[in-house]
Amino acid sequence: MGSWFSKPKCKYRRGWKKSNACPPGFKVRESCGRWSSTISCRAPTRGFSDDAVPVSAQNGRIGGCTSDSTHPNNGGAKPSSASCAGSDIKVASSYVACCSGASTCKSSNTVGWAERAQCAKKNGDYVFDVSSPDGCRMKQEQGLSNNFPAQSWCKKSGSGTDACWLPYSMRADGKCFAYGDMQWNSATDRYGAKTKKGGSKILLNGGSNLVSPAAALDASTTTYNSGSIAGASAGGFACVVGVGALFRKKQQKRTAGKPADLELKGGANTV
Numbered sequence: 001m002g003s004w005f006s007k008p009k010c011k012y013r014r015g016w017k018k019s020n021a022c023p024p025g026f027k028v029r030e031s032c033g034r035w036s037s038t039i040s041c042r043a044p045t046r047g048f049s050d051d052a053v054p055v056s057a058q059n060g061r062i063g064g065c066t067s068d069s070t071h072p073n074n075g076g077a078k079p080s081s082a083s084c085a086g087s088d089i090k091v092a093s094s095y096v097a098c099c100s101g102a103s104t105c106k107s108s109n110t111v112g113w114a115e116r117a118q119c120a121k122k123n124g125d126y127v128f129d130v131s132s133p134d135g136c137r138m139k140q141e142q143g144l145s146n147n148f149p150a151q152s153w154c155k156k157s158g159s160g161t162d163a164c165w166l167p168y169s170m171r172a173d174g175k176c177f178a179y180g181d182m183q184w185n186s187a188t189d190r191y192g193a194k195t196k197k198g199g200s201k202i203l204l205n206g207g208s209n210l211v212s213p214a215a216a217l218d219a220s221t222t223t224y225n226s227g228s229i230a231g232a233s234a235g236g237f238a239c240v241v242g243v244g245a246l247f248r249k250k251q252q253k254r255t256a257g258k259p260a261d262l263e264l265k266g267g268a269n270t271v
Contacts, residue, residue, distance in 0.1 A: 010037040016151040023153050023167050023180055041148040043127045043167070044179075051177065052169035053091035054124025055140060061085065061119055065098035066112040076113060084119035092118040092172035118172060127179050129153075130168040132161035133204050134190045136176035140207030154182055159195040166195065174206030 010032035012021065022028050022041035031038040063082030070076030072095055084090050098112040099105040128139050128146045138144055154164035167179040178184075178201065186193035187204050196202075 008032045008034045008037075010039055012037075012039070013151050020155060021150040022148070023155075023182075025180065026148065026167070028150065039150040041150045041153070043125075043146065043148055048126045049169060049177070049179075051171050052126050052179075053172050054089070054120050054122065054126055055128060055170050056121035056124030058091070058118055058120045059088075061117050062096060063115045063117070065114045068112055069110050071095065072113055079113050079115045082115040082117035084117055087122045088119040089122050090117045091120045094118075127167050127169055129165040130176065130184070130204070131163075131165045132190055133184045133186050133188060133193045135165075136168060136170070136204035137207045139176075140170070140174065154195040157182070157195050157197045161191055161193055164195075168204065170206065171203075175203040176206060177201050177203055 010018070010030045012018070018028050018030070021039055025044045025047060027042040027044075029040045029042055031040075061082050061084060064080045066072075066077040066079045068077035072078050079095070082090075082093065094116050095113050096116045097105045097110045098114055099109045100111050101109050125139075125146060128144075129148050130136055130139065148167075149165070152164055154166050161184075166182055166184065168176045169179045170176050182195055182197050183199075183202055184193045184204065185196035185202060187202055
């Protein structure tokens with residue numbers, strides 16, 4: 001029995017202790033008094049997966065155009081890297097066509113390519129608590145705070161939704177993956193999902209107003225870059241219209257028998 005002046009020990013609930021009060025990678029914080037104990041979990045500040053990006057408002061920025069009409073993936077010149085403003089970080093990038101003389105990009109008026117950077121606030125959350133397969137979307141769309149309550153995370157398989165929480169991280173396309181071995185075993189079942197340990201990663205569906213899905217990153221969106229670009233007069237404008245992965249695949253498979261002048265629209269070739 002310790003003296004009255006000795007440091008009180010925290011009291012844990014049955015089945016819990018300091019070593020398992022928080023998920024692996026989290027730090028247990030204790031604030032213990034003689035009559036009560038406060039135990040909390042602190043999210044990791046390092047060791048994130050290379051796929052993880054911060055959950056924060058995102059924006060796109062377009063860099064300078066090349067003077068080579070051949071797509072960079074097909075041997076064309078690589079454009080200069082597009083930079084993010086301030087302390088924002090680049091979480092994804094794609095190529096967009098630089099066109100001259102028209103508001104619609106076609107293969108005949110594509111004069112170069114530029115990089116489009118997807119930027120996010122650096123101070124966003126890399127890890128957040130998810131209590132159901134719907135938690136990824138709710139975190140992104142509603143900006144829910146992270147509580148990480150100790151002695152309440154899902155440490156075993158078969159736990160139901162809202163009974164406990166699991167740590168998750170977000171990818172650049174807005175989908176979320178488990179931070180650790182335990183995960184929700186469904187990406188869509190809000191009420192019937194159970195926790196599962198191990199196996200292939202199950203990606204939870206994200207929100208619609210925070211991160212553009214990969215396909216939408218390259219969807220047609222017109223931006224104007226001033227400056228001298230092949231086919232555009234100095235001080236004029238070059239139309240930059242995004243084209244997606246489908247266009248790049250079709251470019252690679254294009255045959256001589258197809259029309260030479262194809263409209264680049266909606267992330268794909270329209271003949």
